[in-house]
Amino acid sequence: MARTPFNLLAALVLTCGSSLFAADEPVVAPAPAATAAATTEPTAAAAPVLTIDQRLTAVEATAKTAADSAGQVAFNAGDNAWMLTSTLLVLLMTLPGLALFYGGLVRRKNVLGTMMQSVAIAGIVSVIWAICGYAIAFGDGGSAQNGIWGGFKQFMFLDGVVWDSKTGSIPGPNGDYAASIPHGTFALFQLMFAIITPALICGAYAERMKFSAMAIFSTLWLFIVYLPLAHMVWGKNGMLNWGFNDNLGGAFDFAGGTVVHISSGVAALMTAVFLGKRKNYGKEAMPPHNLTYSFIGACLLWVGWFGFNAGSALSAGTLATLAFANTHFATAAAALTWPLAEWIIRGKPTVLGAISGAVAGLVAITPACGFVTPMSALIIGALAGIICFIATSYLKQALKYDDALDAFGVHGIGGIWGAIATGLFFAPTANPGIAALNKPLAAALAAGTHPVLMLQLKAVLIAIVLSAVGSAIILTIVKFTIGLRLTDEDELAGLDLSQHGEEGYHGLS
Amino acid sequence: MKMIEAIIQPSKLEAVKEALNEVEVVRLTISDVQGFGRQKGHTEIYRGHEYTVNLLRKVKLQIAVNDEFVEPTVQAIIKAGRTGEEGKVGDGKIFIMPLEDCIRIRTGERGSEAI
Numbered sequence: 001m002a003r004t005p006f007n008l009l010a011a012l013v014l015t016c017g018s019s020l021f022a023a024d025e026p027v028v029a030p031a032p033a034a035t036a037a038a039t040t041e042p043t044a045a046a047a048p049v050l051t052i053d054q055r056l057t058a059v060e061a062t063a064k065t066a067a068d069s070a071g072q073v074a075f076n077a078g079d080n081a082w083m084l085t086s087t088l089l090v091l092l093m094t095l096p097g098l099a100l101f102y103g104g105l106v107r108r109k110n111v112l113g114t115m116m117q118s119v120a121i122a123g124i125v126s127v128i129w130a131i132c133g134y135a136i137a138f139g140d141g142g143s144a145q146n147g148i149w150g151g152f153k154q155f156m157f158l159d160g161v162v163w164d165s166k167t168g169s170i171p172g173p174n175g176d177y178a179a180s181i182p183h184g185t186f187a188l189f190q191l192m193f194a195i196i197t198p199a200l201i202c203g204a205y206a207e208r209m210k211f212s213a214m215a216i217f218s219t220l221w222l223f224i225v226y227l228p229l230a231h232m233v234w235g236k237n238g239m240l241n242w243g244f245n246d247n248l249g250g251a252f253d254f255a256g257g258t259v260v261h262i263s264s265g266v267a268a269l270m271t272a273v274f275l276g277k278r279k280n281y282g283k284e285a286m287p288p289h290n291l292t293y294s295f296i297g298a299c300l301l302w303v304g305w306f307g308f309n310a311g312s313a314l315s316a317g318t319l320a321t322l323a324f325a326n327t328h329f330a331t332a333a334a335a336l337t338w339p340l341a342e343w344i345i346r347g348k349p350t351v352l353g354a355i356s357g358a359v360a361g362l363v364a365i366t367p368a369c370g371f372v373t374p375m376s377a378l379i380i381g382a383l384a385g386i387i388c389f390i391a392t393s394y395l396k397q398a399l400k401y402d403d404a405l406d407a408f409g410v411h412g413i414g415g416i417w418g419a420i421a422t423g424l425f426f427a428p429t430a431n432p433g434i435a436a437l438n439k440p441l442a443a444a445l446a447a448g449t450h451p452v453l454m455l456q457l458k459a460v461l462i463a464i465v466l467s468a469v470g471s472a473i474i475l476t477i478v479k480f481t482i483g484l485r486l487t488d489e490d491e492l493a494g495l496d497l498s499q500h501g502e503e504g505y506h507g508l509s
Numbered sequence: 510m511k512m513i514e515a516i517i518q519p520s521k522l523e524a525v526k527e528a529l530n531e532v533e534v535v536r537l538t539i540s541d542v543q544g545f546g547r548q549k550g551h552t553e554i555y556r557g558h559e560y561t562v563n564l565l566r567k568v569k570l571q572i573a574v575n576d577e578f579v580e581p582t583v584q585a586i587i588k589a590g591r592t593g594e595e596g597k598v599g600d601g602k603i604f605i606m607p608l609e610d611c612i613r614i615r616t617g618e619r620g621s622e623a624i
């Protein structure tokens with residue numbers, strides 16, 4: 001065989017590939033040696049002894065034996081790689097995705113203050129998560145039947161999650177949540193969801209809330225609204241979780257339509273109502289100061305959302321691919337329908353319309369992406385673009401609240417549409433998890449007797465009530481203690497100078 | 510010596526610079542300005558919300574010239590700064606002011622030598 005550069009490359013790929021596939025498998029030649037050989041002495045390059053097919057057969061056999069002996073899905077490095085990647089993709093949605101998206105939509109005097117809200121929330125939520133947030137959302141609280149609150153017993157300080165203090169080792173998978181990835185990966189992945197949810201609310205109270213009030217509101221909101229809701233929908237024995245105890249009253253929320261978007265959207269509306277309008281709202285033009293930031297931010301949201309949705313498969317299998325495809329097609333459709341509606345009604349398709357449509361599509365497909373087919377995803381997304389366009393253009397003006405950056409119009413309305421659409425377009429056999437985890441549910445779905453749409457509406461209602469009441473209580477507490485709003489003078493000066501003593505755009509040199 | 514200040518349409522900047530170059534006026538300062546005059550604003554729509562923008566973007570030229578260059582400069586700006594044959598409301602204005610002195614920082618030269 002002639003040693004052409006192409007052959008060398010192929011040999012290199014094969015040898016490196018083998019070490020990626022399975023650590024247990026004997027590796028013919030270590031990758032660094034092959035690299036060195038390729039650069040120095042061509043004839044010494046280690047030629048692969050086995051073909052790709054032979055290697056794959058061996059890997060599959062090893063994986064199957066391990067899975068069979070464990071009686072469940074075995075730890076899988078490929079799954080862990082994808083889930084760690086998904087985790088960072090979800091963080092990318094907030095930092096810098098959402099920070100840029102919102103930062104560009106405000107006036108220039110508020111750009112830093114708005115970005116600061118995202119980064120401060122990321123810090124606050126992460127610290128709480130490490131101490132007790134994960135325990136409340138995903139612990140069982142010592143009681144098998146607590147469907148709302150995970151409590152302060154199991155998983156406190158991430159013990160037994162990222163580090164096991166009893167054995168002094170790193171814990172492996174937790175079969176209750178994700179059997180093929182380390183428990184720590186699951187907890188970190190979920191943390192990124194907890195970060196973006198309160199950060200989404202910033203869009204409603206933008207340009208007028210005190211930084212201190214924002215920080216306290218976000219902290220209390222995490223405890224009173226987010227963590228209980230996450231426990232209900234995703235936690236062990238959660239009342240809306242279909243994955244435990246053969247629960248037939250659960251909701252289908254693949255990646256967080258209720259937990260993330262309805263909850264944050266409704267809270268956003270409450271903050272807009274409690275804070276009141278921005279000074280001179282309606283009299284003075286308040287156009288976005290830098291739509292190019294918003295464009296970059298929205299595109300990062302689209303990319304990051306693949307981690308959010310496809311990552312919610314919690315493995316790198318076929319379900320992840322389905323969720324990935326659904327996410328993309330719904331988003332693409334919505335990115336077309338919103339500006340199309342503008343074009344017809346207002347005469348021009350706008351860039352802000354296109355990126356807002358994309359976000360609306362992402363929100364709407366979030367609960368559905370693991371339960372519907374790609375053609376349904378196109379319809380869900382297309383309608384999301386139109387529904388959210390109507391909500392932000394007409395509903396807001398009709399009801400006269402100042403949801404500054406349309407957090408309710410896009411996340412609240414889009415989230416509610418997505419939850420309902422999940423019921424409308426539900427494909428009973430799309431998600432293999434149902435048959436594996438809940439046989440009575442799979443049977444009821446197969447028989448067509450399961451009231452999917454009613455249960456979706458029930459979950460929507462629970463999320464709306466919990467978030468509205470919880471947010472109202474917190475906002476009242478903050479209002480009468482430290483106060484919610486900036487003084488008029490500070491609001492006119494902007495968040496950047498009044499809250500942080502900085503300016504986003506400075507000087508001439 | 511005169512200081513000529515002209516407010517022009519941003520879209521005419523390149524044409525005006527070229528026209529000035531033809532009459533050998535090659536030193537000028539340009540700034541981004543906003544303002545309004547007889548030209549009405551336009552509307553911008555963000556997520557269905559219309560804003561009337563009445564502070565319009567213009568470009569301001571500042572040109573210091575010796576007296577014999579005043580008229581060619583003015584004519585060049587008029588010729589290149591007009592929209593279409595007739596011109597349009599919003600094409601801007603030219604202001605001419607007496608210039609008391611001019612100093613080149615590098616050499617310290619003064620007066621028309623320094624321009």
